[in-house]
Amino acid sequence: MSGLSEFSLIKHYFEKISTPRSDVLLGIGDDCAIVQADTNQQIAISVDTLVEGVHFLPNADPENLGHKSLAVSLSDLAAIGATPAWFTLALTLPEVKEPWLAGFAKGLATLAKQHQIALIGGDTTRGPLSITIQVNGFVKSEQALRRDGAHVGDNIYVSGTVGDAGAGLKLKQNQLLAQQDKQLQEAFLQQRLDKPTPKVDLGRDLRGIANSAIDISDGLVADLSHILEKSQVGADIELEALPVSSALADTVSREHAEQLALYAGDDYELCFTAPPEKHAELRKIKDSYTKIGTITGNPNKMVFYRGGQQIELTGKGYEHFSIED
């Protein structure tokens, strides 16, 4: 595409990410975007950075990367029960390559369209590859699914299955050996790592039902511990209840699957707590979820059981290098 400057190329691809919304009064192309907030709701805001070599491997597929960059931020909106509205993109690129830009923009645009979220502004700079996306959504503040709302006696739930993305990463890093007859399973696990599905609908459906929620980015234990800390409660966890996909169960032992389910991150499922009396309302929700334990009165204490027997676990989630939690 000679004749088009780098700037025009970037503009060309990002103009395609145009989810039309009537509340965007001024979009990309001025000093600021101008948007109109829904006057009956509050605004939920979250920002996430993905750095090459830290959050994704060098030479990651650009379309998956475009998807994942937005997915991890949408997952934060899901975790608080907000409805996506607008986002900005700060993209740092070592060089402008058209195939990369085309793929990245496609992955981003496809997911943005699904969630009716509009790209309203950004900044593109030169430097080591890094992607920062900030999302804005709407939520009524009294309905927000906060980390500090868990109560003693709440059931603890996890959506979908956990540990898949962790196994996908191990496969990519050759820490799990690929097996001839497990190609379908392995493709599923890698897909779970590369193209996570933010549970936006589930987050919205949980408003008024769940007492607390968080999305699983750093691993179930690490993320649930944030709920325990903020709510000043503890948790009893039943290991046999941990929801594991058939792909993961086919690929590793049950014990290994549990380790991944507890400590590996990047699944972007929701972990949430709800009182037993909300059981009937919960059953109406279409997304899948599994009860994995109950909230107890021992602040910050997580106790694990297998078949009613208390179990000592030696694993540990990694320390969260973030000012968010």
Added chain:
Amino acid sequence: MSGLSEFSLIKHYFEKISTPRSDVLLGIGDDCAIVQADTNQQIAISVDTLVEGVHFLPNADPENLGHKSLAVSLSDLAAIGATPAWFTLALTLPEVKEPWLAGFAKGLATLAKQHQIALIGGDTTRGPLSITIQVNGFVKSEQALRRDGAHVGDNIYVSGTVGDAGAGLKLKQNQLLAQQDKQLQEAFLQQRLDKPTPKVDLGRDLRGIANSAIDISDGLVADLSHILEKSQVGADIELEALPVSSALADTVSREHAEQLALYAGDDYELCFTAPPEKHAELRKIKDSYTKIGTITGNPNKMVFYRGGQQIELTGKGYEHFSIED
């Protein structure tokens, strides 16, 4: 500060950046922040990334860097006439060093407090040093100072003085030789580069007066050309009118000063246009500004004059590597 983990250290310093605001319903520490928009106004949003080695020199003073990271984004709010409200910080650090964090947080906090803007969330990741700040402010959309509002016959103004930061950068890079008897002047020029003052009050005062505005980040010619393009107009510029600081005038020739004023960036002054009939209202504004030309009917055409004589200029602003243009 052994005994404090990296995470606690980061938390410790960023919790200090706490401008209290009643419209922040949930701040740092959950999946999202929750804020309440002013229902009578719209929200202006802008994001900027500063990358080490591209936007600032390696080993830049962390306090200045904290100031500048927020200043460049506040300058975008100034350019559109918005009142600052909230910001997020996405910080990528190669390592966690306490003196650096302390200095950076101090520079950021001091400027944030001046403008009553609250840090509501962020993400800290490991990687090559890079800072992305997104600011949110309030503006009534019909009063926003947009790039597309310039009219034929408008006067063109520049606030403060231009070219200072460009000279400051040349001094830092030893492209301008430091002179024994010019230490005060040189300190001023470097300060203009390292700690720019966003013209937030001026932007607000220009609402209802200016037809268009932009902040000068890439140089007067490059930034004014965005107004010309968006407004489909041209500009006659009087070189002798370019406002140059006495420090700059003392340091380089008039011709060199004009080159810096036209093509060097990073001054973060405002360039704006207003119709002649707004002269009396303009005079009430307390910030300094200078008329440098008039808007003409020749789309995208910038013509330079010195003492009534048309001048051919050979310089050119650099291409803006940004989707914001």
